[in-house]
Amino acid sequence: MILVTGGLGMIGAHTARALVDLGHEVVVTGHRRIEVPSFLAGRVTVEPLDVTDRGAVLAVGDRHDISDIVHLAGSIPGQDPVAFLRTDTTGLLNAMDAARTWGVRRFAVASSLGVYVGRAETCWHEELALPTADLPHLIVAFKKAVEPLTTHGLAGTGVQPVVLRIGSIWGPLMDPESPFHPIPPYISAALRGEEPQPPHADDGGDSCYAPDAGRAIALLTTADTLRHDTYNVSSGRPFTHRELADAVAATIPSLRLDLLPGRRHGPGTDPCLDITRLTQDTGFTPAFDIAAAVADYVAWRAENAR
Structure with missing residues (x-):
């Protein structure tokens, strides 16, 4: 056990x-x-x-x-x-x-x-x-x-x-207004029919x-x-807010989403975690990309408060 x-x-x-x-x-x-x-x-x-x-x-x-x-x-x-x-x-x-x-x-x-x-x-x-x-x-x-x-x-x-x-990490059971992760509050605003605060399109990072x-x-x-x-x-796969917005729009087509251009702090790359060691020793690969994760989370939130 x-x-x-x-x-x-x-x-x-x-x-x-x-x-x-x-x-x-x-x-x-x-x-x-x-x-x-x-x-x-x-x-x-x-x-x-x-x-x-x-x-x-x-x-x-x-x-x-x-x-x-x-x-x-x-x-x-x-x-x-x-x-x-x-x-x-x-x-x-x-x-x-x-x-x-x-x-x-x-x-x-x-x-x-x-x-x-x-x-x-x-x-x-x-x-x-x-x-x-x-x-x-x-x-x-x-x-x-x-x-x-x-x-x-x-x-x-x-x-x-x-x-x-x-x-x-984000997903079902997370505080939907969490200050520790931008995705749940973004989706929560969309689910309320609001336009989320626009993020910079090229910001993002490795989010699992x-x-x-x-x-x-x-x-x-x-x-x-x-x-x-x-x-x-982690996922080992960096995503951008542009990909997040596209995933939310595909799940909630009636919503209009704006993005700010570029990156908030100028050119650069958001860090990610290398999961080679995890994959080699366990065979793990992520089942969810950002589009699949957003669709799954929106379906979960339809019946759950968090």
Whole structure:
């Protein structure tokens, strides 16, 4: 049985669905929100859990025979950065403690594409040295620390760490007005019959649809062998806002969409994540391009608030 902490959040739920689709039994945890999305209803076991409670985390192993852990649970920073770091570090350490106590095979943990901030390249791969740089968000700072904490914390235990450098993910279950991703608010405005704020046509980047991200994580969790302990998780396919607008217009033909010319900050190229390592070790390729993702998301939103 595979444990997915934070398995009722966007990435966690899609990971759980992919694991079930691969034929695995899955336990998902949720803390403040424990509503089960329709695509998981009756397919997973749900454990309400505060991952900062070590005893409660370890007790999950008394009820289930856990073979692997995907640790995706996390919080959003408030006014006190130390409180956020204490909460998420405690959750990480408790999950690793459980992995060692139960003797699981793999412990996959969420990092972020933000660890590459400061690199001049536009195609980021796992062998790049991570620079010392000002980071854009406290969450990214924590994710960068997660990597050595996990690999050193599990060294010599027999538990294989799998660091997931997760890219820019969007899709069903994401806050439709999220400040962290431009696509859901753009589509939400279109669904309200409004003309979205026009973006620059040639801006964009590597953005992965949540079902693809979940499937990539599931494949990394269940692969017979992995040759590395760090993997980029994304589409590996940069898109532009022009392609996004075309996809939305094709799905909602009555809508008129404007675009600003060029790029907001002048000539250049948006970075993307190189997923060669992921593809070679798991066979993963994205199922959704931007047009297919927009069509799927609009259909989902027709019956779901987020």
